[in-house]
Amino acid sequence: MSSADTPTAGGHIESQCTKCGRVTNHTIVAMVEDTVVKVQCNTCEGTHKYRPPKAARTTKTKATGGARRVTDKAASAKKTTADQDEWQQNVRDRDSAAAVNYTMDGSFEVEDLVRHPTFGLGQVVAVFKPNKMEVLFEQGRKMLRCQL
Numbered sequence: 001m002s003s004a005d006t007p008t009a010g011g012h013i014e015s016q017c018t019k020c021g022r023v024t025n026h027t028i029v030a031m032v033e034d035t036v037v038k039v040q041c042n043t044c045e046g047t048h049k050y051r052p053p054k055a056a057r058t059t060k061t062k063a064t065g066g067a068r069r070v071t072d073k074a075a076s077a078k079k080t081t082a083d084q085d086e087w088q089q090n091v092r093d094r095d096s097a098a099a100v101n102y103t104m105d106g107s108f109e110v111e112d113l114v115r116h117p118t119f120g121l122g123q124v125v126a127v128f129k130p131n132k133m134e135v136l137f138e139q140g141r142k143m144l145r146c147q148l
Contacts, residue, residue, distance in 0.1 A: 007036050014053050015039050019046035023053040083140050090123050090136065104145045108133055116144075 007013055007028055013036060015026040026039035029047060036050040091113070099113035099121055100106065108114065112124045114135055122137040133146045 006034065007031065012042075013039065013050075015041075016051040016053055017041045017044065017046065018048045018051070019044045026050075083136060084138060087123070087136050087138050091121060094123075096121055102144065105147050107147045116142075 005011075009028050009031050011028050013026055013028055014023055015036075016022075017024050017026070020041060020043055022043075024041055024043045026041050028036050028038075028050075029040050030036075030038035038047060039050045040047045094113055096113065096115075099115040100108070102114045102116045108124050108127065110124050110127060114122050114124060116122060116135070116137065119135075119137040119139065119142060122135040122142070124133050125136045125141065126134040127146070127148065128134070129148060131145055131147060133144055135142050135144055
């Protein structure tokens with residue numbers, strides 16, 4: 001289809017194929033008014049919603065000046081360090097033998113010690129209805145499923 005032609009049902013158009021993952025030639029299957037709605041790939045014969053070919057990406061220049069956001073890594077590092085300190089203070093004085101093994105159908109309360117097979121020893125920080133709890137582990141806070 002050239003740029004001067006208007007698309008018609010049964011005509012050909014380039015589209016981003018969802019099955020092939022490439023821009024290929026497609027046959028127009030359905031239109032609503034002057035808009036192409038559904039196409040069939042001529043390569044893999046898959047039928048899908050029309051997706052126009054992606055334009056070549058242009059590199060954007062960074063704007064200078066203005067307030068800078070704290071990067072996610074920096075904020076995460078500060079949060080993780082604070083969580084690690086809090087974990088050591090809360091769990092160090094407690095008997096790890098009293099920790100309950102974590103199960104999704106287990107019932108937990110705030111300040112319970114929990115032993116998780118992946119995250120290790122943790123302390124329940126908060127419980128949210130209907131079935132979630134926040135647990136502080138050595139590597140950070142995790143939201144886990146539980147029963148209330």
